[in-house]
Amino acid sequence: MSLLSSRLMAMGESATIAMSQKSRELQAQGLDIVNLSLGEPDFNTPEHIKNAAIKAINDNMTHYPPVPGYPELRKAVCERLKKALNVDYDFSQVVVSAGGKHSLANVVLSIIDRGDEVIVPAPYWVSYVEMVTLAEGKNVIVSAGIDQDFKITPAQLEAAITPKTKMLILNSPSNPTGSMYTAEELEGLAAVLRRHPQVYVLSDEIYDMITYGQEHVSMAQIPDMKDRVILCNGLSKGYAMTGWRVGYIAAPLEIAKACIKLQGQFTSGVNTIAEFASIAALRESDEPSRKMTEQFKARRDMMIELLADVPGLKLRVPPGAFYLFPDVSSYFGKSFGGKTISNSMDLSMYLLTEGHVATVSGSAFGIEGYIRLSYAASEDKLRQAVGNIKRALAQLK
Numbered sequence: 001m002s003l004l005s006s007r008l009m010a011m012g013e014s015a016t017i018a019m020s021q022k023s024r025e026l027q028a029q030g031l032d033i034v035n036l037s038l039g040e041p042d043f044n045t046p047e048h049i050k051n052a053a054i055k056a057i058n059d060n061m062t063h064y065p066p067v068p069g070y071p072e073l074r075k076a077v078c079e080r081l082k083k084a085l086n087v088d089y090d091f092s093q094v095v096v097s098a099g100g101k102h103s104l105a106n107v108v109l110s111i112i113d114r115g116d117e118v119i120v121p122a123p124y125w126v127s128y129v130e131m132v133t134l135a136e137g138k139n140v141i142v143s144a145g146i147d148q149d150f151k152i153t154p155a156q157l158e159a160a161i162t163p164k165t166k167m168l169i170l171n172s173p174s175n176p177t178g179s180m181y182t183a184e185e186l187e188g189l190a191a192v193l194r195r196h197p198q199v200y201v202l203s204d205e206i207y208d209m210i211t212y213g214q215e216h217v218s219m220a221q222i223p224d225m226k227d228r229v230i231l232c233n234g235l236s237k238g239y240a241m242t243g244w245r246v247g248y249i250a251a252p253l254e255i256a257k258a259c260i261k262l263q264g265q266f267t268s269g270v271n272t273i274a275e276f277a278s279i280a281a282l283r284e285s286d287e288p289s290r291k292m293t294e295q296f297k298a299r300r301d302m303m304i305e306l307l308a309d310v311p312g313l314k315l316r317v318p319p320g321a322f323y324l325f326p327d328v329s330s331y332f333g334k335s336f337g338g339k340t341i342s343n344s345m346d347l348s349m350y351l352l353t354e355g356h357v358a359t360v361s362g363s364a365f366g367i368e369g370y371i372r373l374s375y376a377a378s379e380d381k382l383r384q385a386v387g388n389i390k391r392a393l394a395q396l397k
């Protein structure tokens with residue numbers, strides 16, 4: 001009998017571990033590594049949110065919270081969803097968890113049984129497939145490359161659905177691509193889903209506030225789909241609150257209750273102080289978030305401009321999130337110093353060792369031929385990174 005459970009053993013290790021380890025080693029040697037591998041805003045949490053947390057401490061809001069979150073916070077989530085998407089939820093349908101990741105894991109573990117199929121469009125955020133694996137579900141990967149703007153088509157969805165399909169995971173705006181589904185595209189997918197009423201949609205909308213001109217839309221806005229959508233969001237990205245660990249779902253009541261049951265046995269409610277900070281974030285001014293988004297947009301535009309003259313790099317201008325996901329496959333087969341680049345992991349490692357820039361290989365997101373560059377870094381750092389990347393790529397022959 002092995003010590004570790006077969007469920008755990010089936011889960012993959014994070015594909016970025018080798019990269020971050022190497023990155024730390026090089027930094028320890030004194031090298032100036034620019035880190036474009038991070039998935040978090042480099043801004044600090046706005047003052048009014050921090051002040052709400054300080055007040056919560058001084059008010060002794062330090063006792064056990066209700067398992068699904070304080071009613072005030074759940075109501076604030078409903079108000080925000082009404083304002084942003086014009087969708088109506090009762091606060092009983094909202095469950096607050098320790099980050100969007102925890103919310104997603106609760107949903108997957110509450111719904112997915114052994115052998116249930118989950119459609120995961122690739123490139124995907126790394127944790128979806130591991131959560132499904134832990135639940136003993138089967139990942140059905142549907143690939144969408146740069147020529148389809150990294151979005152799956154209704155025909156692809158139809159072809160992937162079987163009687164065993166329980167869930168489709170959608171992530172718009174997307175990590176790692178920044179792509180966003182339009183209302184028409186979601187309607188196209190909904191038309192397929194109407195023929196398959198057993199399929200639920202887990203809609204990860206964690207980047208909904210970080211968009212550049214294109215309006216964020218949700219499958220939950222389609223009236224006859226809403227009862228099959230589990231909308232997942234959180235405070236990490238839009239409010240620069242990654243360390244506070246607050247996420248939430250808004251879902252059909254039965255699913256919300258299931259997640260509360262699971263959470264009640266595993267983690268209980270979220271840190272009280274972070275909950276009061278989150279109420280302030282959701283209810284008070286969005287101005288700091290808008291300013292952050294403006295800065296992200298300026299950086300995105302700068303990166304697109306700086307990368308425009310890199311030969312062989314295929315790039316789309318993403319309307320959301322803070323990542324670029326260029327097609328780098330034209331560099332495969334090229335070499336430098338006796339080392340040949342065969343795939344995105346090789347290229348990512350090469351850019352780290354030769355260019356001193358940390359990126360993430362596309363293969364980590366379930367698709368080959370791309371790398372992810374996060375532009376959640378200062379303009380100086382981004383300029384330095386692109387200069388280094390250009391020099392390193394130019395050496396490959």
Ligand SMILES: Cc1ncc(COP(=O)(O)O)c(C=O)c1O
Nearest residue numbers: 039099100101125175234236247
């Ligand atoms: C697509 C996506 N979903 C969910 C999360 C989880 O965010 P958190 O747990 O910080 O709320 C992330 C974080 O990187 C993400 O990129």
